[in-house]
Amino acid sequence: MRMRSTHLVSGRPLQALTLITAGALLTGCAAAGTAGSEAAGAKDGAPVKVGLVYSRSGPLAAYGKQYMEGFTAGLAYATKGTGKVAGHAVEVAEQDDAGDPAKAVAAAKDLAGKGYKILAGSTDSGVALQVAPLAAQNQLLFISGAAATDALTGINKYTFRSGRQSYQDILTAGTMLVDAKGKKVTVLAQNSAFGQANVAAVKSVLEAQGATVGSVLAPPSATDLTPFAQQVRSGGADLVFVAWAGATAPALWTALDQQGVLDSTQVVTGLAGTASYPVFGPAAAKISFLAHYFPGAAGSTPVETAMLDGVTKAGGTPDLFSPDGFTAAQMIVHAIEAGSPTDTARMVKALEDWRFQGPKGEEQVRAEDHALLQPMFTAKLTGEGASAGPVLLHALPMSASTPPLKTIAG
Template sequence: MRVQTKTLVATMGLAALLAVGACAPSADGGGGGSDAGDDGDQGEADPASAEDAASGGDPVEVALITSTTGPLAAYGDTFIEGFHAGLDYATDGTGQIDGMEVVVEILDDGGDTDRAITAARDVIGQGYTIMTGTAVSGVALALAEQAEQNEVLYISGPAAADAVTGINDYTFRSGRQSLQDVATAGSFIDVEGSKILVFGQDNAFGQGNFAAVDGILGAQGAEVSSVMIPEDVTEFTPFAAQVLDADPDMVFVAWAGATSGAMWQSLSQQGVLDDITVVTGLGDASTFNAYGEASDQIDFLNHYFPGAPDNAINDFLVAHVEEAGGTPDLFTPDGFTAAQMIVHAISTAGGGDDVDAMIAALEGWNFEGPKGDYTIRASDHALIQPMYQARLAQDDEGNWVPELVSTVDGADVEPPETN
């Protein structure tokens, strides 16, 4: 595989990852991202330009736009590592499709929408017809708009915003979406007739979670209520008492930021976790040690951790990433799946020039990926896939590590169809 990297110089703006129920505290009390290197060099082997591509057909150029710097650089790194693994898997290690070399140009969006748009317009102007990537929902929506305006194929990465699904004919996704998180949370209880309480921050993030839980689980017969807490609160005892007074069957926690540790400690100390099913999203590996004494009392919905799937493709992913010096994490399979989708689209369309043919190739496609069975819903391009129930347990060194409780079939957490 020949990879060409490029770093765009621009002012980086802070953008939040929009994910329902999947934000978890980091070990130092921060959000789910972590620091990465100062430059966009991902250590790819054998960089070369398209002109150096092997003969046998015109090369197909792919723009991979994601964060290699900024607050979500760790997510970008894992997506890129997964993409390399997926491309090697789908092309049998050749980096070629029917003699056409796949040339991947990696561009850093820094988590900033304007920067991503600049990168997209640059590569589209050069004739690129395929884009993929980004963990930032706002960036993904902006790239989807560029894809439609310029009639190019775009496969979104880890960005969880439900609005990406069905946004236009040119946009697909390689990861899960927020509604699949919420539906997975519902798999921990018998939803019909249950009392579900959303415990979250009184901001757009928390209110969005409440709306999603009410829309998905409420529609399944649950009575949904909420305890919403101002963002500047640091003492959570009275709010924990409100949860106990409500006597719910399940509490869905949607929380992010520096107060996460204190919030979980309060819920634990006040007994909320003793007799009530409390569910939240399990994030990337940097968050596993962040729940303190509450760790083994929480039920976690999960998109992916390396030990969850049991199949040969996931084994390939893990081995490939580890041999390259990386560590598979939450969004590694999204990069892998994006590469599988791109290879299938190019192969079926006979190249990267016919965007309509590539779209047709992806719509309705059922394939095996690192999480198992995937289906791209033809009507709105939702990616139907398994999800996981997980718990945290301590290893011999005292670190908290995820263990699989159950695999949730993709059909059981399929998001509502987008018109």
């Protein structure tokens, strides 16, 4: 398996017309220049090129690192250590989008122009929503990573996801709540695609159960979070759902604790990466946690063990988004092996309705809208400081957190 990295020059956001025109040109070039070579490539074992466009730097760099470590372990596992699928070496090119949609689009266009048929990555929801249309315009298989926005599900027939989506988080949280009828709920989040997706998901789930849902949204760049904690406290909610990502999480929890939010109402949030565990301190006992994943959550299955061992032996630390990378590699290998190394339509068909054992347990790609059905978890944090760690409360099967069915656009 050959790994290579490239660096991008920051560009201005592209207008929709520019994207469509560029997509048409790239698609036309691919049709004219590779139709004959694809058949030959399938015969002579030419490398299958995979582009990973993810946050190697920027505010979500820690998540990008976890994704990349999981992907490397997953590719080794899925190819039995050979780095090859059906006689084709998997050639991976990493590109850093730094969490910037314009950089991600530029990288995706560059890779498409070089003949790449497969894209993966997208740590950030806003990035994923810009890359997905470009993948459709150029008929590229796109497997998004940690990006959780629900809008990605069903966005087009070429887009899949290897992580969970916000609706699955909310459904998991819902299993921990008492009757929501007549209750007031506040969603505290960043004013980003991720945050807005969580607001929409909480409204969809809990308003249907009779709750009134409002929100407090902070700019992603905000570092002084005390005013937002005060706004939450003054709102007098019966339940506060916190959806937060990035390096400002410690400041957020400090502000919520100092402003008395954790003592005045029930607070539910997603369990973030291992680095966040000590941040909660004694307040951890006051918080209910839903969990996308934490090491050991799946019960040490053979696949989870392979991921944990693979990441650790490579010098990494298994964490929250390790499964997203690992699962992406599993999906790519299956798409090539059961579909085609060159025909995107066949790769798409191979992934639709595929049921497999991932590091979280049994998972399935829903054919109708490409949602990834998967287990979810609830947990509590015990201990403080360096000894803080999660204890599993419940492992929910994929049927317990199934998002609403959507129709694939286009």
